[in-house]
Each structure stands twice: as C-alpha cells, then as structure tokens.
Amino acid sequence: MDDHLRETLISSDLVYEGEFLKVRRDRVRLPDRSESVREYFRHPGAVVILPLLDDGKILLERQFRYPNDQVFIELPAGKLEFGEDPLLSAQRELKEETGYTARSWQFLCRIHNAIAYSDEHLDIFLAEGLTPGTPALDAGEFLDVFSLSLDELLLWIRSGKVTDVKTIIGAFWLDKHRVDGW
C-alpha cells in the first residue's frame, strides 16, 4: 500500500567509520523512479529507565552533552550493545549510573528520535521497588543523580528547563500511566 512513498536501495557506501558513528551514503530510487542520495547512520538502539522511588519521586541525572556544550537533565539511559537484551541493558545501566536496583520492571514504549538520518530507537522502562546501592560509572562518565516529583518535572518541561525528548516522553507517559492507566 505504500509503493507511492517507498524508496529502494540502488547502492550503498560506508563513507565514515568512526569509533561510534558509522555513516552510510546510499543511492536510492524514489517513488517517481528518479534517483536521490540518503546519508544516515545505523544505531544499535538504546534504553531509557524511568526509576520511580517509593516516595513518588523520579530519579534523574545531570549530564554534560558535548555536541550542545550544555548540561542536560535526563532520565538514566544507555546505548545497547549490538544484540543485547533491552531489559537486561536497562537493569545494568540503572545500576551502573545510579547504584539503584529495582524489584519491578515494566516496558512502556519504543520511540524513534532521529528518523531523518538514523534508525535509532529507544525503549523506555518503568522501574519500581527501588533499592539504593553503589554506582559503577564507566571510565570517562560523569554525572549527578537527583530526584524530583513528577509534578515538578512537568513544570520544568513546561518552562523549557528540560528539553531532552526521552525525558519529556517518559514524564508525559508516567502522567498518563498515573491518571489514565497507560
């Protein structure tokens, strides 16, 4: 049903292979039979954790993000290893970044954040029944952990203090979860 929209591969080149980014440049056939070029990179996917403490507050992180030269307020998250199980990855990332372990895990949603130039997706998990422990950050990883109520987080989103998409969607989803049973 989507032949009037679909683009098909003619040829593909790996034009940059870095430590993290592997950029491809494909010649493609457009629906009108003309040719075009698509530049993009493959991403293994990522997980996002919405850690809900027993007092109702959400664990958040402050982390410096180099491309924007700015500290962002974010939910804990991490890139998958290729082939890694998302839930196991979420459990590992939460423990490494915050020290917390969770008794209960629930998949909330999968989102796509950069569909124009990447196949990246993020799976968001709700983690409850949290117990504190000792973080074990990767070498070169630096972040602050703090907690905030959902209502405060929503105010920070509204005011523009929180702009990261995975964190905004996690907060809105939890709001729907709380009120409408999402």
Added chain:
Amino acid sequence: MDDHLRETLISSDLVYEGEFLKVRRDRVRLPDRSESVREYFRHPGAVVILPLLDDGKILLERQFRYPNDQVFIELPAGKLEFGEDPLLSAQRELKEETGYTARSWQFLCRIHNAIAYSDEHLDIFLAEGLTPGTPALDAGEFLDVFSLSLDELLLWIRSGKVTDVKTIIGAFWLDKHRVDGW
C-alpha cells in the same frame, strides 16, 4: 557550578563532509583531566508544526523514512536553512507540505532529540485558523496528508503505532494545552 561535569575542546577535525551530514571528531578533556573522543555532527535545527483544524482534528503526514525502511506518521516538519527564522520556516513548510496556511501561530516548546551525537533542536509551533490550499512539495519529497483527532492520536501513541518523538511530544503538549492551559 558544572566544572565537575564539563568537557572541553582540545582539537577538532571534520572527518566527513557529505551533502547533509558533516561529522566532527573532537579530542576533549574530561573533568578528571583525562582525554577522550567525541564524534558528533552539527545540525541547523528544525521546526515542527502542530496544525489544528477548526473541527479539532490534527493534520498529520505519512512519510517513508529510509534509515528505518518504514513509513512513519508524523507532524509536518522541516530542517531550517542556516540562519533562517524558525517561525517563517514553519509557515513555509506547512504550506509546502500540506497546502494549508494558518491565521494564528504560537510557539510551544524547543526539544533536543539526539543529545549524545548532535546539537539538533526542534521548535514546535501550534498553527490554528487553517485554510486549505495547494501543496508545493520539494523535488523528491513524497508524503500523504490526513487528519486525526487528538484522542485518536493519543491512542495510536499508546498502542505503538506512532513512535516519532516530535509527534508524540506535540500530541502530549496539545493535551496539556487543552486541559491545563500549557
């Protein structure tokens, strides 16, 4: 206050310069004085339009996105030209992609969608008082336009039929706008 998180430039290389993606690879100094590498690309930013018809329905698009090999349901959107005014860009994109013009425009929020590897941001505008007209798609651009109520769109988000972050955030924001006056 963020010196314990901040990373600073040592040297920067443009390692891939394509038609759209320009990838940089920077050596950086980490907060503990060690060195690391950051790969990322600069993005001019983008605009997203939330076009609200007089009957309360939202204009949406179905568009094939090559990196995911999949048709996505999305709000109208477009990349900024470097230096272009976001509101003018939003007005242009809405007209080009859907044919519609709007009497009333309101900035809702700025979001960051790929903070690990890009400085891309998206400005979301609410467009009301819509009048239909003739689209003028760019060469090589193919998409379907349709409309859906906010309640249906929220159901499609909940069920995983809509996974694009700008569209999810636009829908949630409109929901807050409608109920809580965001």
